[in-house]
């Protein structure tokens with residue numbers, strides 16, 4: 225007997241990320257890439273598709289997607305929407321297409337984990353626990369096509385839906401998964417401050433801080449993340465062309481950033497299936513060009529504390545996918561233009577470096593426009609980001625560990641002993657230890673402490689300058705102990721002598 229399409233009644237059973245998927249009863253899976261899945265679902269009926277889901281990243285998304293397809297062998301057709309600039313940037317759909325076109329080989333992920341590497345110029349990994357014969361079977365059994373627009377998705381899904389029901393290609397297959405649970409050190413949860421010269425350096429410190437002390441929590445996306453709340457990052461000296469380390473350990477490169485900057489600085493039309501762009505929110509969404517507004521504001525009132533741009537629309541509560549970047553504030557102090565950005569939710573591994581570079585480009589643009597249009601030739605000041613949920617998704621933990629091992633260790637070796645709390649000169653005067661605190665620049669004496677007990681002195685200094693670097697206060701403790709010994713023995717004390 226030949227079954228008709230209408231009679232099809234399969235149930236897609238997602239083993240992974242169930243809350244991220246729209247499930248139906250058909251035999252066609254739709255990979256929406258970066259196009260919002262609900263924009264596709266509303267044009268289809270549930271018997272026409274098996275599942276609709278996003279694919280944001282080749283290294284993070286494809287393995288879960290394939291695990292789900294192996295668990296649902298009734299999916300015999302795939303429509304892969306590879307249509308937007310974001311899809312081109314991320315490369316997830318292209319890499320998935322390469323899996324079907326060119327297959328996979330045994331290899332290693334960039335963290336050195338054994339995995340199946342997709343035969344593609346875009347790095348994409350599949351968990352090694354999945355058996356190779358099953359992957360081949362999947363490649364042979366699923367008919368796939370690439371499309372460029374929502375309209376084409378709908379046409380293709382409907383045409384596959386008209387075919388007769390095809391038998392599942394096999395039994396549902398489930399493969400084991402290795403789980404990594406990190407050790408978390410105790411630490412403050414709220415309000416961290418991290419400073420670095422470049423975005424790359426600051427990023428390494430951020431990753432270290434979250435990875436070692438972040439709270440492990442559910443993400444809201446069927447997984448876990450480590451999170452700190454209200455993490456402030458201060459980048460003091462990012463050069464105008466951006467600093468990319470050599471070899472580049474950042475999750476973005478200059479080609480990506482060149483494209484990405486436009487999403488922040490330039491206006492963009494409202495398109496179906498595209499959530500928003502920051503440029504659109506800043507330039508036109510609220511009926512005003514806010515970037516122009518702040519340029520004018522600062523030119524007319526350079527001391528203004530109200531050079532604000534807002535990206536959050538009160539209507540954002542009505543739909544999912546609201547902007548992560550919410551509020552920008554520019555400020556001129558000592559002829560220096562700083563930019564502060566509030567980001568409500570921030571993927572610190574994959575997104576923060578690009579977010580920071582995009583914001584730095586906007587800061588530079590505003591500085592340059594002010595210089596062109598007025599007599600103010602401002603210096604570029606720090607870029608400050610406040611990430612409210614500063615998180616690391618569980619699928620980046622391994623990379624984070626590697627980064628800490630290689631790059632954080634290097635940073636720690638490169639200490640310059642500069643402490644904004646100043647320097648401390650220790651001497652013995654009469655029968656007391658005397659400590660003079662001087663400014664870090666000119667060396668002016670700003671405070672004086674005296675006494676005989678090292679611990680009491682350390683406590684006084686720490687209470688008076690609570691921002692002192694931890695290593696610096698440790699060093700003072702050791703020196704003060706040496707000075708106290710000298711007081712007892714009568715031997716001379718000389719700071720820093722062995």
Ligand SMILES: O=c1ccn([C@H]2C[C@H](O)[C@@H](COP(=O)(O)O)O2)c(=O)[nH]1
Nearest residue numbers: 545546548549569570571575576579
């Ligand atoms: O510019 C961006 C856009 C998105 N995200 C991350 C933050 C979250 O991990 C995820 C968005 O999820 P929601 O907070 O919207 O659920 O993407 C960023 O870090 N920066």
